[in-house]
Amino acid sequence: MKIIHISAECYPVAKVGGLADVVGSLPKYQNKLGFETAVVMPYYENKFNQNNTYTIVHTTRIEMGDTQYEASVLALQSSKLGYPLYTVKIPGLLDREDVYSYPDDTERFLAFQKTTLDWFLHLETKPELVHCHDHHTGLIPFMMSKAHKYESLSDTPSVLTIHNAQYQGQFSFEKLHYFPEYDLSHSGLLEWAEQINPLAAAIKCAWKITTVSPSYLIELRAAANGLEWLLDNEKGKSSGILNGIDTEVWDPETDPMISKNFHSNTIDSGKRNNKLFLCDQFELDPKKPLFVFIGRLVGEKGAELLPEIFETLLKDSELDLNILILGSGDSEVEKQLDTLKARFKGNYNTYIGYDEKLSHLMYAGADFLLMPSRVEPCGLNQMYALRYGTLPIVRSIGGLKDTVIDIDSKGGFGICHEHTTVAEATHAVKRACGLYQDQTRFKKIRKQIMQIDHSWDSAATNYIELYQSLTHQN
Numbered sequence: 001m002k003i004i005h006i007s008a009e010c011y012p013v014a015k016v017g018g019l020a021d022v023v024g025s026l027p028k029y030q031n032k033l034g035f036e037t038a039v040v041m042p043y044y045e046n047k048f049n050q051n052n053t054y055t056i057v058h059t060t061r062i063e064m065g066d067t068q069y070e071a072s073v074l075a076l077q078s079s080k081l082g083y084p085l086y087t088v089k090i091p092g093l094l095d096r097e098d099v100y101s102y103p104d105d106t107e108r109f110l111a112f113q114k115t116t117l118d119w120f121l122h123l124e125t126k127p128e129l130v131h132c133h134d135h136h137t138g139l140i141p142f143m144m145s146k147a148h149k150y151e152s153l154s155d156t157p158s159v160l161t162i163h164n165a166q167y168q169g170q171f172s173f174e175k176l177h178y179f180p181e182y183d184l185s186h187s188g189l190l191e192w193a194e195q196i197n198p199l200a201a202a203i204k205c206a207w208k209i210t211t212v213s214p215s216y217l218i219e220l221r222a223a224a225n226g227l228e229w230l231l232d233n234e235k236g237k238s239s240g241i242l243n244g245i246d247t248e249v250w251d252p253e254t255d256p257m258i259s260k261n262f263h264s265n266t267i268d269s270g271k272r273n274n275k276l277f278l279c280d281q282f283e284l285d286p287k288k289p290l291f292v293f294i295g296r297l298v299g300e301k302g303a304e305l306l307p308e309i310f311e312t313l314l315k316d317s318e319l320d321l322n323i324l325i326l327g328s329g330d331s332e333v334e335k336q337l338d339t340l341k342a343r344f345k346g347n348y349n350t351y352i353g354y355d356e357k358l359s360h361l362m363y364a365g366a367d368f369l370l371m372p373s374r375v376e377p378c379g380l381n382q383m384y385a386l387r388y389g390t391l392p393i394v395r396s397i398g399g400l401k402d403t404v405i406d407i408d409s410k411g412g413f414g415i416c417h418e419h420t421t422v423a424e425a426t427h428a429v430k431r432a433c434g435l436y437q438d439q440t441r442f443k444k445i446r447k448q449i450m451q452i453d454h455s456w457d458s459a460a461t462n463y464i465e466l467y468q469s470l471t472h473q474n
């Protein structure tokens with residue numbers, strides 16, 4: 001079966017968050033299971049692309065209203081990713097360093113989707129199924145089924161995976177002239193709240209919808225940034241499939257980004273070595289429990305509460321702990337987090353920015369990982385933390401609810417709280433400090449969590465079964 005994943009991000013080519021990790025690893029595991037899987041994504045002017053060689057496999061011209069763009073599809077020459085990678089190059093639109101946040105993102109991603117479909121039309125063997133990820137690729141199911149130009153693709157099944165329904169990519173109907181010709185009676189499929197809404201269009205037009213955890217699917221029916229009703233309506237074709245992780249990239253035994261490799265039998269010395277390295281770099285005291293936060297500093301992650309949570313904890317004379325933050329996002333939160341550094345020198349530090357290597361080192365060297373998320377469709381951080389023997393402290397929501405059991409429950413190994421509030425998050429950290437004092441229990445739990453299997457080895461099969469239900473019915 002030829003499956004094509006279409007996405008704006010894919011690790012290690014271009015990463016903003018977990019979407020990249022999923023699209024960069026799931027196809028590798030699907031190929032291992034014997035299914036021919038490839039990825040197509042935009043070609044950004046970034047380090048990965050500058051350091052790698054591509055071959056042109058398709059060239060075309062894409063019309064966006066009155067403007068025409070030269071576009072090409074490139075195939076990565078190396079096979080190092082474990083699946084074929086294709087990138088869509090559109091000078092004038094996609095040839096920028098960053099993935100998102102340009103004023104013409106609508107035009108950029110629409111042109112990307114049109115070029116991808118144009119290429120499919122010219123392929124000798126058409127994809128048997130296309131798998132779209134998030135709103136940046138959400139117009140593909142509509143165009144495949146309704147645009148005259150792509151009529152030959154209308155029988156090809158499409159799957160949409162919702163990684164984050166908060167972002168929907170809405171734009172005005174004034175931009176309708178960017179679309180390939182279709183029967184205007186179908187415009188309702190594009191529309192939500194009087195705008196063209198790519199995520200809503202994909203929910204309506206994709207043959208199947210998945211969310212990245214079972215709990216997130218249920219939660220979306222109650223709160224989906226305006227799409228609740230639509231998601232409830234489409235529940236018949238929806239399912240929640242929990243993400244897996246790439247256990248080859250995220251393996252404490254072989255990870256080249258950490259200071260000392262370890263496995264469950266050498267966990268004590270391994271964690272100690274990584275913690276010492278980290279504490280030395282950030283002027284923290286390795287004798288104290290180390291709590292870390294890694295992530296985008298946005299409202300969904302509860303970021304604006306972090307400064308108050310940390311200040312409350314660091315001021316508490318009964319607690320003796322270290323906190324280290326790695327993240328970027330809201331500039332006000334970044335500033336507030338940095339301001340605390342001078343006040344709590346020796347117990348608190350931050351790295352405001354993005355640093356893949358440091359994130360690995362933090363999963364390896366920390367004792368606890370904080371995730372007080374308001375919304376967490378799946379969350380990969382907690383799964384990486386588990387694999388590196390770091391106990392997760394999470395708000396029970398979405399994928400966090402599906403992957404972390406509280407220490408007070410049977411088989412528990414993490415610390416859970418119900419709401420994203422300063423009071424609940426600080427209380428959770430206090431419980432963690434209590435556990436840390438009982439070193440025998442703490443060490444037993446951290447050894448146990450390294451064995452939890454969140455690999456794609458099992459999760460990838462769930463997608464294959466879903467694909468087969470569509471291709472067999474076809």
Ligand code: ADP
Pocket residue numbers: 016017018019021294295296326327328353354355356359378379380381382
């Ligand atoms: P989301 O996709 O919502 O940001 P996930 O938990 O799914 O959340 O995935 C986040 C991914 O991005 C993880 O691989 C995490 O380690 C990484 N990450 C987030 N922020 C940073 C950062 N500032 N530096 C390095 N890695 C980061």
Ligand code: GLC
Pocket residue numbers: 017018019022163164212243376377378379380399
């Ligand atoms: C999104 C979600 C995150 C999820 C990731 C990968 O970015 O915010 O929770 O883990 O996608 O599916």
